[in-house]
Amino acid sequence: MEHLIGNAAVGQSGGPTAAINASLAGVLRGVRDHAETIPKIYGMKNGIDGLLAGDLTDLTPLSRDGARLSLLETTPASALGSCRTRLPAPDSDDGTLARAVDVFRKYDIRYFFYIGGNDSMDTVAKLSAYTETVGYEMRVFGVPKTIDNDLALTDHTPGYGSAAKYVANTVAELVRDCAVYTVPAVTIVEIMGRDAGWLAASAGIGRYIGSGAPDAVYLPERAFSLDSFDRDLKEAFARHPNVVVAVSEGIRYRDGRYVCEGLFSEQKDRFGHVILTGAAAALKEHVKETFRCKARAVELSTVQRCAAHIASLTDIREASDIAAFAVGRAVCGESGRTAVFRRLSDDPYRVVFGSAPVSEIANKVKHVPDEFITPEGNYVTSAFAAYLLPLIRGETNPVYENGVVKHFIL
Amino acid sequence: MEHLIGNAAVGQSGGPTAAINASLAGVLRGVRDHAETIPKIYGMKNGIDGLLAGDLTDLTPLSRDGARLSLLETTPASALGSCRTRLPAPDSDDGTLARAVDVFRKYDIRYFFYIGGNDSMDTVAKLSAYTETVGYEMRVFGVPKTIDNDLALTDHTPGYGSAAKYVANTVAELVRDCAVYTVPAVTIVEIMGRDAGWLAASAGIGRYIGSGAPDAVYLPERAFSLDSFDRDLKEAFARHPNVVVAVSEGIRYRDGRYVCEGLFSEQKDRFGHVILTGAAAALKEHVKETFRCKARAVELSTVQRCAAHIASLTDIREASDIAAFAVGRAVCGESGRTAVFRRLSDDPYRVVFGSAPVSEIANKVKHVPDEFITPEGNYVTSAFAAYLLPLIRGETNPVYENGVVKHFIL
Numbered sequence: 122m123e124h125l126i127g128n129a130a131v132g133q134s135g136g137p138t139a140a141i142n143a144s145l146a147g148v149l150r151g152v153r154d155h156a157e158t159i160p161k162i163y164g165m166k167n168g169i170d171g172l173l174a175g176d177l178t179d180l181t182p183l184s185r186d187g188a189r190l191s192l193l194e195t196t197p198a199s200a201l202g203s204c205r206t207r208l209p210a211p212d213s214d215d216g217t218l219a220r221a222v223d224v225f226r227k228y229d230i231r232y233f234f235y236i237g238g239n240d241s242m243d244t245v246a247k248l249s250a251y252t253e254t255v256g257y258e259m260r261v262f263g264v265p266k267t268i269d270n271d272l273a274l275t276d277h278t279p280g281y282g283s284a285a286k287y288v289a290n291t292v293a294e295l296v297r298d299c300a301v302y303t304v305p306a307v308t309i310v311e312i313m314g315r316d317a318g319w320l321a322a323s324a325g326i327g328r329y330i331g332s333g334a335p336d337a338v339y340l341p342e343r344a345f346s347l348d349s350f351d352r353d354l355k356e357a358f359a360r361h362p363n364v365v366v367a368v369s370e371g372i373r374y375r376d377g378r379y380v381c382e383g384l385f386s387e388q389k390d391r392f393g394h395v396i397l398t399g400a401a402a403a404l405k406e407h408v409k410e411t412f413r414c415k416a417r418a419v420e421l422s423t424v425q426r427c428a429a430h431i432a433s434l435t436d437i438r439e440a441s442d443i444a445a446f447a448v449g450r451a452v453c454g455e456s457g458r459t460a461v462f463r464r465l466s467d468d469p470y471r472v473v474f475g476s477a478p479v480s481e482i483a484n485k486v487k488h489v490p491d492e493f494i495t496p497e498g499n500y501v502t503s504a505f506a507a508y509l510l511p512l513i514r515g516e517t518n519p520v521y522e523n524g525v526v527k528h529f530i531l
Numbered sequence: 532m533e534h535l536i537g538n539a540a541v542g543q544s545g546g547p548t549a550a551i552n553a554s555l556a557g558v559l560r561g562v563r564d565h566a567e568t569i570p571k572i573y574g575m576k577n578g579i580d581g582l583l584a585g586d587l588t589d590l591t592p593l594s595r596d597g598a599r600l601s602l603l604e605t606t607p608a609s610a611l612g613s614c615r616t617r618l619p620a621p622d623s624d625d626g627t628l629a630r631a632v633d634v635f636r637k638y639d640i641r642y643f644f645y646i647g648g649n650d651s652m653d654t655v656a657k658l659s660a661y662t663e664t665v666g667y668e669m670r671v672f673g674v675p676k677t678i679d680n681d682l683a684l685t686d687h688t689p690g691y692g693s694a695a696k697y698v699a700n701t702v703a704e705l706v707r708d709c710a711v712y713t714v715p716a717v718t719i720v721e722i723m724g725r726d727a728g729w730l731a732a733s734a735g736i737g738r739y740i741g742s743g744a745p746d747a748v749y750l751p752e753r754a755f756s757l758d759s760f761d762r763d764l765k766e767a768f769a770r771h772p773n774v775v776v777a778v779s780e781g782i783r784y785r786d787g788r789y790v791c792e793g794l795f796s797e798q799k800d801r802f803g804h805v806i807l808t809g810a811a812a813a814l815k816e817h818v819k820e821t822f823r824c825k826a827r828a829v830e831l832s833t834v835q836r837c838a839a840h841i842a843s844l845t846d847i848r849e850a851s852d853i854a855a856f857a858v859g860r861a862v863c864g865e866s867g868r869t870a871v872f873r874r875l876s877d878d879p880y881r882v883v884f885g886s887a888p889v890s891e892i893a894n895k896v897k898h899v900p901d902e903f904i905t906p907e908g909n910y911v912t913s914a915f916a917a918y919l920l921p922l923i924r925g926e927t928n929p930v931y932e933n934g935v936v937k938h939f940i941l
Contacts, residue, residue: 133711137707137708137711167711167712167713170713196707197704197707197708198704198707198708198710198711199711202710202711202712202713203711203712204712204713205712286934286935289934289935290840290934290935290936291834291838293935293936293938294607294608294834294837294838294839294840294936295833295834295837297547297606297607297608297837297938298547298607298608298833298836298837299833300608300612301543301547301577301608301609301612301613302577302612302613302614302615303577303580303612303614308833326933326935327935330932330933330935332932332933332935332936332937332938333938417832417833419832419833419834420830420832421834422827422829422830423705423708423709423718423827423829424701424704424705424829424831424834426708427704427705427707427708428701428704429704430700430704430841431840431841433934510933510934513933513934513935514933514934515934516931518928521926522740522742523736523740523742523920523923523924524696524699524700524843524920524923524924524925525696525699525700525703525736525737525740525742525923526700526703526704526742527742528703528707528742528743
């Protein structure tokens with residue numbers, strides 16, 4: 122078999138995670154190991170935006186620097202920067218896709234690796250279709266990442282395990298924190314996940330491993346009901362005065378309205394802006410009114426997606442390894458595909474890598490399945506715990522300098 | 532010298548921290564080492580409330596269990612529970628103080644150790660004064676803790692170093708997270724500290740150690756001005772599109788109004804409640820209006836005070852050691868005092884333990900001094916960095932089980 126010889130380009134796209142730089146390190150390791158086929162690798166600054174602007178950095182020296190690659194693996198967010206740009210459809214190109222191919226020709230780029238989630242896979246699909254149409258031979262490959270864990274056709278996504286580990290640990294600490302007083306109080310923890318509840322689900326893991334756990338967990342996969350919520354809180358108060366619940370930011374009522382737009386939709390600030398609030402903030406007001414007790418909203422915010430100091434070792438290793446695997450597959454001739462995980466067993470945890478057509482992954486959302494949610498819709502099941510546990514196990518032991526984790530800077 | 536022979540009681544009071552259980556472990560170790568003088572030690576459930584209710588737990592077996600003491604040291608929040616109860620003044624006792632002495636007599640308690648901050652030291656002062664007045668011989672001792680670091684007469688307080696380490700690391704991660712996009716945006720990170728800015732100040736450490744740092748840091752020790760704030764943001768935007776600032780929750784305008792009550796004071800929700808918001812949320816609205824750019828408020832919330840998974844080893848060791856030291860001082864006859872740190876040098880870091888009259892510590896606040904704040908009032912100085920660094924150095928390497936830090940449960 123004859124390999125397509127040429128350089129590679131790699132980019133990061135979409136929201137930052139604790140593992141997206143491990144994916145980058147994996148692509149670099151993969152290219153280093155296929156140096157006979159891929160002599161050089163260029164990093165695109167801010168994803169496809171950098172490619173179109175010709176803003177490329179030669180990462181070949183970095184790919185051969187083991188110490189710096191290790192540091193890159195434990196550094197959060199996107200070392201190359203990110204973007205949310207959407208390309209035009211291949212059959213109605215306004216010159217954007219043609220420009221991309223010009224840059225490919227100029228740098229003799231024959232391998233394109235794009236690390237991202239659902240939206241970013243759209244870029245991979247379009248570039249793959251367009252280059253084929255215009256007869257520019259290249260291998261276009263998606264490398265999965267998203268804390269949301271909602272990519273189709275893969276068991277899980279790099280970035281999810283680390284975010285879930287942060288959420289599980291932080292909720293366990295919050296449960297301890299809330300337990301110290303005897304005054305009745307409700308703490309509502311809001312976790313990222315607009316469409317799928319995978320990350321919020323991880324808040325419930327404590328119940329299955331004997332660590333601090335919330336009293337209820339609500340996911341967007343189930344319609345949210347204030348009546349059921351009140352009933353859950355009453356039951357929790359019967360057990361202890363300090364109630365903690367976890368909610369996904371994307372929970373909605375049966376009629377489709379987001380909980381976060383439920384309470385303040387008619388409120389405006391002094392500039393006339395509608396006051397936007399989170400789901401937890403909205404529920405806090407409801408709890409104060411209904412239970413006449415102390416209530417607190419804790420939004421884990423963007424901190425949860427970049428908390429590399431408590432990354433999952435499994436996640437970081439897999440992120441790096443599946444990215445290197447993607448390089449190998451591209452060198453073998455595959456294109457227009459995304460690397461995916463297929464799980465063979467939970468315990469012992471066994472997973473194999475594969476690939477799937479990027480067009481079947483782009484713009485799709487994988488929801489938390491029924492068997493991972495209790496019939497009452499207010500907690501996760503032991504089957505979910507079995508699914509999650511392997512993904513959050515292991516610690517990366519990052520390097521601290523002066524008490525602060527050392528980060529890679531390009 | 533003849534020692535006062537009798538049992539001990541220990542309690543935790545005020546807000547939870549990552550180090551308050553290390554202080555408890557230190558008291559237990561101290562008592563274990565003075566077993567000839569103090570045969571038994573009782574834990575008060577929920578601080579002074581538990582003492583008054585006679586809700587005491589014999590912790591003597593725990594004091595001799597090294598493995599469990601180690602686990603206790605790295606467990607966040609108060610293992611014994613907490614309270615915010617204030618005792619009556621000794622000269623106008625309504626029976627409460629008399630009841631406390633009844634319990635002391637019943638259990639032959641001659642040593643009283645209370646772990647807490649400014650308010651909790653008020654309890655120590657009153658019990659000390661009252662027992663002296665009624666002629667009940669006992670040693671009453673304060674053991675310092677507070678993430679706020681605002682106790683008078685001590686160089687710093689246990690709990691502060693760990694919270695500061697969490698803040699420094701989280702802000703460094705957020706700065707990386709914010710840097711990935713090219714669209715102008717302002718992220719405002721709100722950090723605990725109503726009266727003193729010590730914890731918010733720790734957000735600025737990155738500038739002095741080459742790690743991710745915010746563009747500005749605002750403390751309650753300086754009057755907050757929207758004009759200066761806008762000027763600072765403009766200067767930051769000239770450097771990069773992603774601006775990050777840290778604010779203390781307690782920042783106020785020159786006229787004394789809190790920034791957090793500045794914007795929505797006339798707004799009510801649909802139940803007629805005044806909408807309370809944080810300083811960061813208020814400034815976010817101001818930024819959107821003034822700069823017409825994306826703005827985000829990140830509240831580190833109660834997570835910052837109980838993040839034991841990233842505790843400072845220096846903090847945890849000192850918390851434990853100064854508590855054991857307090858026991859020794861009490862055995863030697865001191866009473867009505869609080870254990871304090873006196874710093875000899877920053878680098879190498881050298882600190883000695885001492886004690887100070889609790890009446891000079893209770894209900895007082897130690898502010899961040901002028902030399903730790905820049906003349907412009909929008910950052911911390913290198914002198915502050917020299918002060919802070921020794922307190923956040925070192926990692927505790929807590930024990931993980933199934934990816935989640937293992938916690939002590941009484």
